[in-house]
Amino acid sequence: YSGGSVHVDQHCAAFNPINPNIVMIGNDGGVYFSADGGITWRAKNNNLQVTQFYGFDIDHTKPNINFGGTQDNGTLGNDADTNWSFIAGGDGFRTVVNYDNPNIIYGQSTPGGVIKPFKLDLKTGAFTYIDKGITFDASVWDPPLVMDPNISSILYYGRNRLYATYSDGSSWEVLKTPSINGRYTAIDISPLSSEHIMAGTSGGDLLVSTDGGDKWTNVASNGLVNRWVTDIAFSNQVEGKAFVTFSGFYTPHIFKTTDFGKSWVNISKNFPDIPVNTIAIHPFNDDILFVGTDIGVFASYDGGANWFPFGRNLPRSPVTDMKFCKYSLTSQTIPLRVSTHGRGIWEASVPIDLITSYEITSPSGGEIFISSTQQLISWYGFVPPVRVEYSIDDGNNWSLIADNVASSPLMWTLPNVETDFARVRITSLSKPEQTKISNTFKISLIEKGSILTSTGVNFIPYGIAYDGKDGLWTTSFNSNQLVKLNANNYAREKSVKLPGDSLFTDIAYDRENNLIYVHRMNSTSGNGGMVLVLDTNGTLIRQFASPANVYPIGIEVFDGKLLIGDRDKKDQYGRQMLMVVNPQNGSVEASYPNPYSKTYGPRGLAYDRQQYVYQVGTYFPNGGSLTEAVVIKIDKNDLTREVARIPLQTMTGLINARGIEFDPRDKNLWITDYNGSIYKIAGFDLVLGVDREVISKGNSSKELEFRAYPNPAVSMIIFSMQPYEDLSNVKLEIHNSLGCIIEEAYFDVIAKGEAKVLTFDTSKLNSGMYFVVISSGGKNLVYEKIIVIK
Structure with a gap:
């Protein structure tokens, strides 16, 4: 639907099941109601705070004046009575208030579909696009725009290039920075010196200048991760000290430097694995930190x-x-304001003294963990020692994880169960009134391809190889570094330079002779490459032209030979090739059609040194988007045939995989991807334990036998229950995936052995997952997942 009197960009709709002419819709403008099938509409937004802010700034000369850019609702500002009004149309983005003259507001808008910075004088009403010198090169959707905290006429603006104005926006200059991966996403200037600047990118680069932007150094390789840089914050008190935050999953999210990025420390070890979008430092104490995430605000009072x-x-x-309001600086509390993408702007008072409340930090709720893996439990504020427990039935029964634990965090090996209702409980043993229960999280049963561990690096780890001891070697596609990681904890142990500048793909390790074989492409256009033979210090021993003379990727040591794959080289029948190669000179001794022969398909190779070869396969139909990512298993006695496969995916989608290695210690597999991640996944030889307990599908409890059929259901589902003992005050509830009760039934008494059967109409339910909860006297007895399909 479009047109009429409703806001644009429709996201959802709900129809009255009795009268379908009554409909409500949700869009970027909030909620709208129609009683005549969409002919006329009226807004239903009174007292509904659902504005989607990208960023905001504060007028620090007044107690409560703010300006912010929003999705499809322009740039807004409020008066002292919190009444908001437009100051610019279109989409709004990050906003800056001139601290020397708060009547001057800077923001961005989208005239003609092009993102441009503007300047508005609230006193005179003068509105000007300040874009002289900007070439409108590509940018992220919400480009960074910041003001020098020491000189208000200097602003910085990030697109594909980094711009600076020294004249209050009259004109912009392009700063001469090194080439970057991605586009600029975050900029900050030290409040202690205008000479100190940092700028981050969507590709994980972090540039530092200590001379006002004349010279720049990329410090990302000093310990950061290959993720979107979301925010940067310089210390208010110590030169060279700064904090950087990252988005994404499976990597750390918050880092600190005290030497302008020459080294970085991960300060998110006790933090949930959630994207961090913004950081604020307390004005009086650098050890008091606040970060805004996809699920709320977290704080640290110890750096x-x-x-x-x-x-x-x-x-x-x-x-x-998030920003502190400096108008209200006191010795006791300071207002911290945060903008949200969907619920407006909020404020909380921050005390300078240590917060003594006790909380569970991780799990935070909503996570999906894999059974039998190790996960972090962390907490704050409990008087030690503590008892740590878990429940797999929503808190009805508890099992001990550890007792007399002196400090946070604790690594927990998850039970081999499946449940949608897991919780963790922390209790102080010396002050038992200090007890907290986490929000619910899910435990999924381990299966082939389940992610067991993961890490992130600040480069594209194209190939990966295990040295048989404790080393995990990986190539960098966009540079000439060869990196050795610890195979157990992924700590970076060594880095050596390779001959050449980039385009290194797969890697193989000869464990008997301590030699490393590396594939290097001549170019990305597909005109062959070289095999480099090196020692562990990166010294070149020999090299030869790769027989993969189109797009050389896969390489592996293979029973005294090399097994080499080409992503694009094909035989007369249009099939990609696998080749057995002499490791001394590269001569081909045998060729085989690759069993994974798809567009941009064959990637890295691995071999278990006994029977099976493993290959990453990715499929980009017609050179378009990734639609398949797998590991295939190949018997070495028939390299033309796939014998098994494992899909490669995370909770966010397919893994754009490149490298693979087999771990002989546990028979699992390491996988690298194009986004800088390294995963350890459960391999083909996974043995599923016999002690697997399924809670979310548990058809009975010790008090009650329960069945739900058919499941999945289309138009109806039948529930039958028969207790093993007399039950009173029995309640059956059906919950949707948000936890809302959509149907319920009550029984005063069900006698021992008495069968109760209920039929429930599912025809009016949407397709999806629902949960049945049966309780007696307030105690939950049964949980079962049911699926409705249409």
Whole structure:
């Protein structure tokens, strides 16, 4: 639907099941109602705070004046009575208030579909696009725009290039920075010196200048991760000290430097694996930190050693920006304001003294963990020692994880169960009134391809090879570094330079002779490459032209030979090739059609040194988007035939995989991807234990036999229950995936052995997952997942 009197960009709709002419829709403008099938509409937004802010700034000369850019609702500002009004149309983005003259507002808008910075004088009403010198090169959707905290006429702006104005926006200059991966996403200037600048990119680069932007150094390789840089914050007190935050999953999210990025420390070890979008440092104490995430605000009062959820009543909506209001600086509390993408702007008072409330930091709720893997439990504020317990039935029964634990965090090996209702409980043993229960999280049963561990690096780890001891070697596609990681904890142990500048793909390790074989492409256009033979210090021993003379990727040591694959080289029948090669000179001794012969398909190779070869396969139909990512298993006695496969995916989608290695210690597989991740996944030889207990599908309890059929259901589902003992005050509830009760039934008494059968109409339900919860006297007895399909 479009047109009429409703806001644009429709996201959802709900129809009255009795009268379908009554409909409500949700869009970027909020909620709208129609009683005549969409002919006329009226807004239903009174007292509904659902504005989607990208960023905001504060007029620090007044107690409560703010300006922010929003999705499809322009740039807004409020008066002292919190009445908001437009100051610019279109989409709004990050906003800056001139601290020397708060009547001057800077923001961005989208005239003609092009993102441009503007300047608005609130006193005179003068509105000007300040784009002289900007070439409108590509940018992220929400480009960074910041003001020098020491000189208000200097601003910086990031697109594909980094711009600076020294004349209040009259004109912009392009700063001469090194080439970057991605586009600029975050910029900050030190409040201690205008000479000190940092700028981050969507590709994980982090540039530092200590001379006002004349010279820049990329410090990402000093310990950061290959993820989207979301925010940067310089210390208010110590030169060279700064904090950087990252988005994404499976990597650390918050880092600190004290030497302008020459080294970095991960300060998110006790932090949930959630994207971090913004960071704010307390004006009086660098050890008091706040970060905004996709699920709320977290705080640390010890420099990042420990984190805890901060504040109450903040809706669970992504936090996009946060700032302290300097108008109200006192010795006791300071207002911290945060913008959200969907629930407006909120404020909380921050005390300077240590917060003594006790909280569970991780799990935070909503996670999906894999059974039998190790996961972090962290907490804050409990008087030690503590008892740590878990429940797989929503808190009805508890099992001990550890007792007399002196400090957070704790690594927990998850039970081999499946449940949608897991919780963790922390209790102080010396002060038992200090007890907290986490939000629910899910445990999925381990299966082939389940992600067991993961890490991230600040480069594209194209190939990966295990040295048989404790080393995990990986190539960098966009540079000439060869990196050795610890195979157990992924700590970076060594880095050597390779001959050449980039385009290194797969890698193989000869464990008997301690030699490394590396594939290097001549170019990305597909005109062959070289095989480099090196020692572990990167010294070139010999090299020869790769027989993969189109797009050389896969390489592996193979029973005294090399097994080499080409992504694009094909035989007369249009099939990609696998080749057995002499490791001394590269001569081909045998060729075989690759069993994974798809567009941009064959990638890295691995061999278990006994029977099976493993290959990553990716499929980009017609050179388009990734539609398949797998590991295939090949018997060495028939290299033309796939014998098994494992899909490669995370909770966010397919893994754009490149490298693969077999771990002979546990028979699992390492996988690298194009986004800088390294995963350890459960391999083909996974043995599933006999002690697997399924809670979310548990058809009975010790008190009650229960069945739901058919499941999945189309138009109806039948519930039958028969207790093993007399039960009173029995309640059956059906919950949707949000936890809302959509149907319920009551029984005063069900006698022992008495069968009760209920039929429930599912024809009016949407397709999806629902949960049946049966309780007696307030005690939950049964949980079962049911699926409705249409």
